[in-house]
Amino acid sequence: MRPCGRSLPHGRKRVAPLTAPRAIPNLAPGYWRLKALDALSRSEWEALCDGCGKCCLIKLEDEDTGQIHFTDVACRLLDRVTARCTDYGHRSRRVPDCVKLSPTNLAALNFMPQxxxxxxVHEGRDLPDWHPLVTGDPESVHVSGMSIRQRVGCETEILDDQDYMARIVDWPNQD
Ligand code: SF4
Structure with missing residues (x-):
């Protein structure tokens, strides 16, 4: 694979739309099919997150093509067992390049996993059968193998930019 052209520190992307703890709220069935993302209530918005943790993996962006490459290296604040941010309330201060996904920042979706x-939902697709809102079980994202749980390393273990290149993987972006 051709290396990313952008110097890696500037090419890294991360997003943290996660809140904790998770529970399945009592919401109207299939509400995500009936409303636009920017019309969701806060609880509807938060419940859409499947808890996979893939958005907290370090990504590299090819500066020539704009293509996003996922690595199996997680943000230092990500709990690699629960797949949740360990300091959600202070993440912006502790990780300044963390981007918060919100109904007013949907442009960030271009570097979210498929x-x-x-x-x-933004692309008009339905939720998968393993999504917690479909199964009623917050663990279903992990049981199905769709989360980062116990599959990734941490950026604190990475010594230099070449290490990131060696950690590019396809599985986080598989649908
Ligand atoms: S990638 Fe997974 S954890 Fe991140 S916002 Fe999307 S559904 Fe939630």
Whole structure:
């Protein structure tokens, strides 16, 4: 694979739309099919997140093509067992390049994984059968193998930019 042209520190992307703890709220069935993303209530918006944790993996952007490459290296604030941010309230201060996905920042969706619930709904796709809103079980994203749980390393273990190149993987962006 051709290396990313952008110097890696500037090419990294991360997003943290996660809140914790997770529970399945009592919401209208299939509400995501009936409303635009920017018309969702806060609880509807938050519940859409499947908890996969893939958005908290370090990504590299090819400056020539704009293509996003996922790595199996996680943000230092990501709990690699629960797949949740360990300091959600202070993440912007502790990780300044963390981008918050919100109904007013849907442009960030272009570097979310194909399986991301926000991306799916934005593109007119339905939620998959393993999504917690479909199964009623917050663990279903992990049981189905669609999360980062125990599959990734941490950026604190990375020594230099070449290490990131060696950690590019396809699985986080599989649908
Ligand atoms: S990739 Fe999308 S669905 Fe998965 S944790 Fe991130 S925001 Fe939630």
């Amino acid at each position: 399986s991301c619930a926000y991306r799916r």
